[in-house]
Amino acid sequence: MTTTHLLYLHGFRSSPSSSKARQTAAYMAAHHPSVTFWCPQLPPSPRAAMALVAQGIADWPRPSMAVIGSSLGGFYASWVAQHAGCPSVMLNPAVDPARDLARYIGEQTSWHDPSERFYFLPEYIDELQALDMRGRSPAAPELAIVAKGDEVLDWREMVGRYPQAKQVVLEGGDHALGNYADYLPLVSQFLQLA
Numbered sequence: 793m794t795t796t797h798l799l800y801l802h803g804f805r806s807s808p809s810s811s812k813a814r815q816t817a818a819y820m821a822a823h824h825p826s827v828t829f830w831c832p833q834l835p836p837s838p839r840a841a842m843a844l845v846a847q848g849i850a851d852w853p854r855p856s857m858a859v860i861g862s863s864l865g866g867f868y869a870s871w872v873a874q875h876a877g878c879p880s881v882m883l884n885p886a887v888d889p890a891r892d893l894a895r896y897i898g899e900q901t902s903w904h905d906p907s908e909r910f911y912f913l914p915e916y917i918d919e920l921q922a923l924d925m926r927g928r929s930p931a932a933p934e935l936a937i938v939a940k941g942d943e944v945l946d947w948r949e950m951v952g953r954y955p956q957a958k959q960v961v962l963e964g965g966d967h968a969l970g971n972y973a974d975y976l977p978l979v980s981q982f983l984q985l986a
Contacts, residue, residue, distance in 0.1 A: 793855050793856055793984065794856060794984045794985065794986040795827065795856055795857065795858045795879070795983045795984055795985050795986060796826070796827055796828060796853065796856040796857070796986045797827065797828040797830075797849070797852045797853065797856060797857040797858070798820065798824075798827050798828070798829050798830070798857070798858050798859070798860065798983070798985065799830055799831075799845065799848075799849060799857065799858070799859040799860070799869075799872065800813055800816050800817075800829070800830070800831040800859075800860045800861070800865075801831075801832075801834065801845070801859065801860070801861040801862070801865030801866075801868045801869055801872070802831065802833075802834060802862060802863075802865050803861075803862045803863030803864045803865050803866075803886070804863060804864040804886075804889070804893060804896070805900055805901070805902055805903050806862070806863070806864075806865075806902075806903055806904070807833055807902060807903070807904050807905075808831040808832070808833055809904040809905075810862070810903070810904065811968065811972070812862050812883065812968075812969060812972045813831045813862075815972055815973050815976065816829075816831070816860065816976065817829060817831060819973075819976045819980070820985075823980065823985075824980065824985040824986060826986055827985055827986050828852070830848060830849075832844060832845065832848060834865075834868075836900075836910045836911065836912055836913070836916065837913070837916055837919060838868075838916055838919040838920050838922075838923055839919040839922070839923075841868065842868065842871060842872075842923060845868070845872060846875075849872075849876065852876075854876050854877055854878060856986075857876060857878045858878050858879045858880065858881070858983045859872045859873055859876070859878060859879075859880045859881070860880070860881040860882075860883065860979065861880070861881070861882055861883065861885065862883040862884065862885075862969075863883070863884055863885065863886050863944070863945070863967065864886045864889050864893075865883075865885075866882035866883055866884065866885025866886060866936075867885055867886040867887070867889050867920075867923070867924075868923070869881070869882055869885070870882065870885070870925045870934075871923045871925055873930070873931055873932055873934070874925050874928060874930075874931050875931075876931075877931045877932055878931070878932050879932045879933045879934070879935075879982070879983055880930075880932065880933075880934050880935070881934075881935045881936075881937070881979050881982065881983065882934065882935070882936045882937070882950075882954065882957070883937050883969055883972065884937070884938060884939055884942050884944075884945055884950065884967055884969060885936065885938075885945075885950055885953070885954075886945060887926070887945070887946075887949045887950055887952075887953040888924075888949070889920050890917050890918075890920040890921045890924070892945070893912065893916070893917065893920065894917055896912050897912050897913065897914050897916075897917075898911065898912060899911055899912075900912050926953065929956070930954075930956055930957070933957075933958070933982070934954055934956065934957035934958070935957060935958045935959075935960070935978075935979065935982045936950065936951070936953075936954040936957040936958070936959050936960070937960045937962070937969065937972075937975055937979075938950045938951055938959065938960070938961050938962065939962045939964065939965025939966060939967070939969060940961060940962060940963055940964060940965065941962075941963075941964040941965045941966050942965065942966060942967045943966060943967055944967040945967065947961065958982065960975065960978070
């Protein structure tokens with residue numbers, strides 16, 4: 793089944809202005825202009841973020857939709873894929889954000905606009921735990937692109953989290969996946985973009 797609707801989920805402190813989000817949008821416009829592409833600005837609350845996504849994709853055709861997520865967005869993508877039964881692509885995905893983001897409780901700034909501030913509240917940790925899909929069999933095919941050189945997340949945890957996924961494990965690299973554009977054709981092929 794070809795993918796006609798594609799959701800892109802950015803990471804923590806990130807936005808639709810991130811390099812990977814912009815590269816994905818540009819690639820879609822150039823190579824798959826008929827595909828509906830949506831990259832929402834996610835609120836800091838994980839529960840609110842997934843409510844926004846669920847509302848946004850409510851009318852999307854489940855058999856022909858897919859999701860890409862980066863970092864915390866990869867964690868969210870696993871939740872979306874489980875609930876929508878759709879293929880997913882995880883880019884250096886967060887495996888245990890409830891553990892890793894506990895130290896970020898308090899005021900934060902956006903990566904792409906340091907003047908943008910938001911509060912990461914203690915209750916968001918429980919919201920993250922409620923969204924954890926670890927231990928569940930994938931609802932649809934998964935692709936994980938993982939950089940061994942990720943300076944934020946442990947690549948071994950990422951690889952271990954997605955044992956049934958098609959895995960592309962990069963020697964070196966970084967959390968931002970600076971060479972992400974090189975992998976967009978692979979992502980396109982994996983998702984069978986229309």
